[in-house]
Amino acid sequence: MENKIVKKDIIKKNTIRKNDEIEIVILEMGEKGQGIAYINDLKIFIDGGVVEDRLIVKIVKISNKYLVGKLLKVIEPSKYRIIEECKYSRVCGGCQYQSIDYKKQLDIKRDLVINALKKEIKIDEKKIMKTIGMDNPYKYRNKAQFPINKNGDDIVIGFYKKASHILVDIDDCILQNPRVKEIVQVFKKYILENNVSIYNSKTMIGVLRYVVIRSSFLTNEDMLIVVTSEDELVTKDILIKNLRSVKSVTSIIQNVNKDLGNKILGTINKTIYGKNTIMDSIGDIKYNISPLSFFQVNSFQTKILYDKVGQYANLTGEEIVFDLYSGIGSIALTIAKNAKKVYGVEIIKEAVDDARENARLNNIKNVEFIVGRAEEVVPNMFNRKSEITADLVIVDPPRKGCDRELLSTIVKMKAKKLIYVSCKPASLARDLKYLVDNGFVVEEVTPVDMFSWTSHVEVVLRLTRKNLLGEISE
Numbered sequence: 331m332e333n334k335i336v337k338k339d340i341i342k343k344n345t346i347r348k349n350d351e352i353e354i355v356i357l358e359m360g361e362k363g364q365g366i367a368y369i370n371d372l373k374i375f376i377d378g379g380v381v382e383d384r385l386i387v388k389i390v391k392i393s394n395k396y397l398v399g400k401l402l403k404v405i406e407p408s409k410y411r412i413i414e415e416c417k418y419s420r421v422c423g424g425c426q427y428q429s430i431d432y433k434k435q436l437d438i439k440r441d442l443v444i445n446a447l448k449k450e451i452k453i454d455e456k457k458i459m460k461t462i463g464m465d466n467p468y469k470y471r472n473k474a475q476f477p478i479n480k481n482g483d484d485i486v487i488g489f490y491k492k493a494s495h496i497l498v499d500i501d502d503c504i505l506q507n508p509r510v511k512e513i514v515q516v517f518k519k520y521i522l523e524n525n526v527s528i529y530n531s532k533t534m535i536g537v538l539r540y541v542v543i544r545s546s547f548l549t550n551e552d553m554l555i556v557v558t559s560e561d562e563l564v565t566k567d568i569l570i571k572n573l574r575s576v577k578s579v580t581s582i583i584q585n586v587n588k589d590l591g592n593k594i595l596g597t598i599n600k601t602i603y604g605k606n607t608i609m610d611s612i613g614d615i616k617y618n619i620s621p622l623s624f625f626q627v628n629s630f631q632t633k634i635l636y637d638k639v640g641q642y643a644n645l646t647g648e649e650i651v652f653d654l655y656s657g658i659g660s661i662a663l664t665i666a667k668n669a670k671k672v673y674g675v676e677i678i679k680e681a682v683d684d685a686r687e688n689a690r691l692n693n694i695k696n697v698e699f700i701v702g703r704a705e706e707v708v709p710n711m712f713n714r715k716s717e718i719t720a721d722l723v724i725v726d727p728p729r730k731g732c733d734r735e736l737l738s739t740i741v742k743m744k745a746k747k748l749i750y751v752s753c754k755p756a757s758l759a760r761d762l763k764y765l766v767d768n769g770f771v772v773e774e775v776t777p778v779d780m781f782s783w784t785s786h787v788e789v790v791l792r793l794t795r796k797n798l799l800g801e802i803s804e
């Protein structure tokens with residue numbers, strides 16, 4: 331498809347001016363959910379553009395490497411464009427793909443993986459499978475987290491507007507568990523009736539900062555985490571009394587976060603009502619989850635993701651496995667029954683406590699969890715006992731990917747097989763370049779849609795070791 335330039339002289343970048351209005355066709359989607367059109371080989375990013383839309387856009391930013399256009403008019407809508415189901419889709423920055431047909435979202439996510447990987451390594455597209463989607467891509471989230479603001483006499487609890495710090499009051503969300511709506515309503519009423527002070531990030535005065543709700547699809551229970559800037563919450567008893575009217579709330583935690591930054595949770599948790607943890611399950615394994623522990627937000631697709639990990643692992647019962655970035659032990663406990671021994675390594679102590687408790691809860695004995703940074707723990711184990719080896723290493727790092735120190739140890743350990751679970755294709759691609767340069771071969775890549783209606787991509791890969799003599803290239 332060709333881009334038709336309305337303004338005849340806009341062919342070369344240096345003839346384009348800010349505020350020019352041009353006609354373009356969206357040819358692909360970017361990783362942040364914007365549509366991308368091209369003028370010659372220069373990219374124009376357009377928020378709200380859907381692949382194959384023909385649009386009039388106004389140029390609002392010109393840089394050396396790219397342009398930004400503002401969508402003025404859809405001239406010919408793409409066949410993938412749909413009417414948004416969420417009334418907040420134009421204002422809320424949470425979902426980027428609300429106007430794209432769900433099946434197409436899955437193709438786009440596969441394309442994002444292909445494009446990211448191709449920037450760093452040579453890969454045959456046939457190795458990248460179709461994205462595994464959801465049968466019912468709604469109400470799948472088991473965690474909701476909202477900042478709280480004051481707007482005159484009103485209390486605003488919701489999500490930030492796209493690319494801004496303006497909070498939009500959201501009273502319903504198609505991704506959240508429907509119970510969240512009722513809990514937020516009761517919580518808001520408690521704030522208003524008791525005139526509870528709200529934290530202001532500019533003045534740094536006020537108490538309530540965020541509210542986080544964790545919901546279990548196993549028990550249908552909810553954990554409410556109220557984040558405060560101070561140790562004391564004077565109206566705590568009223569909060570408990572009000573929230574107990576919602577039967578599903580079995581746990582209320584006060585989390586104290588005195589940090590000035592925008593990290594949601596602080597390190598101190600006080601259980602002010604009910605249980606310290608919430609229980610959920612993936613397949614047959616039950617997990618107790620503490621407020622600070624990571625748990626995949628889409629419990630349904632996590633089962634599919636872990637099944638794929640199990641399939642790629644193809645264990646016989648004889649293997650030593652490392653599960654790095656192990657969280658509450660969810661992958662380790664899922665695969666333990668087919669392995670000889672699984673070591674989990676995780677940086678958050680509470681998550682490791684949960685992992686050990688979860689091993690007991692599920693009567694799994696061949697797992698051991700270690701608190702620490704994967705890039706320190708694994709090289710230390712290797713240096714102390716250099717014959718240490720793993721038949722399989724699984725890594726599931728946060729968005730920034732793996733530390734080079736860890737990757738080089740995995741190479742030195744001569745692990746025969748590596749499974750990489752990634753939530754960020756760009757850091758994955760960077761890490762793969764190093765692994766491929768050092769003897770690993772990418773065998774298969776499967777994107778799994780964990781974050782329907784958003785542009786976030788989760789992907790699982792199976793790599794094998796090509797030659798066990800591989801020299802390290804730094």
Ligand code: SAH
Pocket residue numbers: 623624625626654655656657658659660661675676677678681702703704705726727728
């Ligand atoms: N595998 C788990 C968790 C994945 S999320 C699951 O599927 O649920 C990534 C995890 O890595 C988080 O629990 C985070 O606390 C942990 N983490 C972050 N940096 C780390 C590091 N340097 N070393 C070990 N764990 C780390």
